[in-house]
Amino acid sequence: MTTFKNLNLKPALVQGLQELKYTTPTPIQADAIPLLLQGHDVVGQAETGSGKTAAYGLPLLNKVDPEQQQVQALVIVPTRELAVQVRQELKLFAKLITPNLKISAFYGGHAFSQERASLAHPPQVLVGTPGRLTDHLNRRTLELTNTALIVLDEADKLLEMGFQEELDQILGALPRKKQTVLFSATMPDEVKELIANSLKNPTFVKASANAIPDKVRLVGVKVDHNERQPVVTSLLKSIPYAGTVVFCNTRAEADKLAAHLQAQGLAAKPLHGGMEQPDRDKTMTLFRNKTTAILVATDLAARGLDIAALTTIVHYELPDDAAAYLHRSGRTGRAGKSGMVYTLASSRDEQQLRDWEQVRMDEWLSAKNIKETDAKPPVKSAPAFATIHISGGRKDKISPRDIVGALIAEAGLKADQIGKIEVQDRQSFVAVPEEQVTAIVTKLSSCKIKGRKYKVNLVA
The missing domain is CATH 3.30.70.330 (RRM (RNA recognition motif) domain)
Incomplete structure (x- = not known):
């Protein structure tokens, strides 16, 4: 059985992983890490929960030189939340390498002047969103001529959000000789074109097709469309709801449902792209602190929700496709932990779920039987x-x-x-x-x- 010890990582990295209780790499990590350490360009198809940040992050940290005060590795991500999340995870992995290693995150909504000042002593590893990175390039505050490794994380989402021009500009500012890594949950034609234009003879690796871990239990709740609000309230009050994310499809619906849940005495807050960045950051902090028990979120805002506090997912509204459903559901059940996924489904939604072959459902409940079926004691409304x-x-x-x-x-x-x-x-x-x-x-x-x-x- 493969372990992190026999992947040829630096001893300090392996020691740090042991302290974090990471002993056995996930399939995507076991496949990608040796290739990246050997210097290959790599394309990884991996869903949320597969461990892709460590798959590219550990080889990245293994290669950077802490004594060289230049941007040696660049990770491009689609959202602010994911930039913060990736930086935190890389810092966690790197803590035993050296105190001189600097890892920074640049993103919109964060003071540009602070980022510019920090570049007086550039980070060895920079995580950023395309808009903010091109802003620095246009103002000539960011130098990438010594960057030897580039990671395009969630490439499908980067292109879906319209960042093609920004990616072209960033890639054009990098040296010709570099190692390129691309991770994407899906492989539409636009991503394949990006791979063809940006990577040299890449090796492809793929995580398991089952994006939802076996320890996650999926429960469908049959409900009339107009009864979703009272049903989700009853559902939340019948389970230990601390660490729950309820997914909606629009900002307006997220605000409306969060207000309703608050009126019912539940510690809930909305999270979506229409909020100012400081408000989004504060909401995420409250959720990680367990002061806020429930987030009512849209898909875009939830891109960085890779946190231990998350135990339960509720699909208040069904997303447009199976990939989005799997992505939402994969936010729980991380690192071998168990998790719960509830899906509110009208008769039309129920048929859609059955049509999605890669989506399993372990149990179906009738809305009127929720309290009798799920007898777990509710968590008190006020957080500790x-x-x-x-x-x-x-x-x-x-x-x-x-x-x-x-x-x-x-x-x-x-x-x-x-x-x-x-x-x-x-x-x-x-x-x-x-x-x-x-x-x-x-x-x-x-x-x-x-x-x-x-x-x-x-x-x-």
């Missing part, structure tokens, strides 16, 4: 944690350890009472016990963290 915002971050030399120290010394918390901490460039978020949040905000507002006072407030 509340999230506080601190107006300082990495650029202010604040680390998670500093925040933990302040919470213990000033607010009297114990280490096991402190939830997830996220330290960003100029702000930080931390989950704390909800019943103590007012006192905690007051105490942290009056004390110093790393020798300075910062504004502290509750994130609503």
Whole structure:
């Protein structure tokens, strides 16, 4: 059996993977990593949940030189959320290589001036969206002449979103001698043309055709179209709903359903492309912190939802095709964990699901029998944690350890009472016990963290 130990990765990378409890590579990782380490161009067809970020990320980190302060590897992704997600995952894998390794994410909605300033000491690894990367190229703030490896992640979505011109410009700014990697869930003609124009004699690897892991259970809920709102409310109240994403097809429907669920006492928030980037970032933070239990999301906004907090998927509306359904459903059941997928289906939707041969359904329920069939105790509406915002971050030399120290010394918390901490460039978020949040905000507002006072407030 293949293990990460015998894939010829640097010992520090293997050690980091062991600490993360990663021992056995997924099929796409076992196939792609040796090829990439040998320098081949690679095309991978892989759905969400197949482990593709590690499949290209580990060889990428294995190759970069921490002592060379230049952009050596570039990862292009379609959305802001995915840029943040990929950066976080690469940083997790790289933490034991060297403290000098810099991994940055450039994307719209993020201060351009901060990105430009950071390029005074360029990252070795840069993850970015096409629009922001071409913005830097046009302003001559980004130099890619020493980039030896380029990754096009979710190529089908990059082209679907109309980034062909931006990709052409970015690829034209790269040296002719480079290694190119392309991953895509599907292979439409546009992606095949991109492969033909951008890769040299690539080797093709493919994940298992079954995009939904075996440990994920899929349940269909038969419902009249006009009864979806009360049915999804009853469904959520009958299951442990913390870590649930409910998928809608439009921004308007996501807003409408989130408002309805909030009115029913459920900790839900919308997530879609019509929201300002800071609001999207805040919503994602609250979900990772488990302050928000339910996200009501559109497909585009959910592209970066590869997080441990996600346990349950609900298809409130059926997407247009089987690929989108599999992509949504594959957001749960990661890394061998179990997961649940519920699909609200009218009689027409039910027929559509049966027509999608690659989609399985383990069980069908009638909406009127939900409570009797699913007798798991509901999670209380109010989450155990509340999230506080601190107006300082990495650029202010604040680390998670500093925040933990302040919470213990000033607010009297114990280490096991402190939830997830996220330290960003100029702000930080931390989950704390909800019943103590007012006192905690007051105490942290009056004390110093790393020798300075910062504004502290509750994130609503």
